[in-house]
Amino acid sequence: MAGRLNRKVAIVTGAGSGIGRAAATLFAAEGAKVMCADLNESGVSETVSRIGASAIAARVDVTVPAEVERMVASTVKAFGKLDVMYANAGIGEAGNAIDLTFEQWNRMIAINLTSVWLSSKYALPEMLKAGGGSIINQSSLAGLVGIGGIAHYSAAKAGVIGLTRQVAVEYGPKKVRCNAICPGTIFTPLVETVWSKGGGVAGGGADMEETKKRSALRYPMGRLGELADCANLALFLASDESSWITGYAVPLDGGMSAA
């Protein structure tokens, strides 16, 4: 089969559920060997057992430098090289600029921003050795436009975009590409966490079905995102089809940021 990622080796963080699991599954279906990393050991084991022989699992806390370093090293040990890093792991939490505590802020920055840099820090030397690579960082619509109730999340996700552009410009001459994905609402465990505390484009609320309907109407396409929407974009950015695309924060938002 002419897989779009044949002979590539990829790491997907946050592969234990949601977007990460969908992307890891699609990458493998398109021919890649995939390291599936997650803090949730049972989730990531489930992902790998669904994929089969082309995937391996690792329990990784992406905020700990030594663990990220080990994740990259075990990937290269298992599969011989590293071509694609999808730094997707992250958390959701509601909080406005007044009520947020210092601890909440620092935890969000560590998990949703610092971890993305660490993933690049340890992936880049391997990609330089391989003569190039593609880094995909998970940002958010909240990194592009203001969304209520998520001050620290917005700061972290906009930070991801800044980092992405910098890495793209600095390592482009070495054929390493770096792009960010900026999804609007895709109903994952992360979004459920934010909504339950009143965050999100439709102001959240305990009734998830009702919030889904209200939220969908905020998007010009009239629906929320699906996991496959994000996995398909990550696949395109991971593949050589996008080999002249770098430094871009791609809105994946049913048109919301165009309005």
Added chain:
Amino acid sequence: MAGRLNGKVAIVTGAASGIGRASAELFAAEGAKVMCADINGALVEEVAAGINAKSAGAALPLTVDVGQPAGIERMVADTVKAFGKLNVLYANAGIGDAATAESLTIEGWNRMIAINLTSVWLSCKYALPHMIAAGGGSIVNQSSLAGLIGVPSLPHYAAAKAGVIGLTRQIAVEYGPKGIRANAICPGTIYTPLVATVWERRGVGYGASPGASLAEQKKQAGMGNPIQRMGEVEDCANLALFLASDESGWITGTAMPLDGGRSAG
């Protein structure tokens, strides 16, 4: 074969050469029926024949001047007549020119706006009703890096291409509820007949030394991008394919830089 555009009908304007040709060929290879439109009738017939030699009946050639509203209306009507519907419009046709804001004439300005901006709106105008009837569709409009950032020698081109982005966002927001997506592609320098025209009129390629050979100019122009090469027509065709396909079903209203990282720096 599991083509990424199986069952789709597409129009590609400017299909006789460069990016349009590469895209028409790729769309057809991925299972689409393609109306190949261009002002250069002889060349576009060759392109369609080449496609049909690989997949019989996949392409039709059409001679169209996108500067003429009636021609565009006929292009859309002929497509629907031949293939039964319309799912994808790649409004790619355009011209290159070089001037400064001072030296540009009103004729030069008007011609550029007509061909690189008004034609894009007209293509959408006539395509939209058929896409609405089909329950949705994907419009891909050709903008340019010059629509995102300032580039020397292209005041009218820059205005037209930025206009394409504004139009694209507006259509995305207005027709999203009908299942229609609209995105713009913003390529940096890809050496096509259009760019050859610009370089010829400027006297030299972007970032290149006067008097250098064409090969040397191409190399120098590429070095200004973080990914240190110029674009290839395949880079653009691959992005157009992604935007045309259902894989990008939640992506609309974007203006995608295709520039080796230039606009990130």
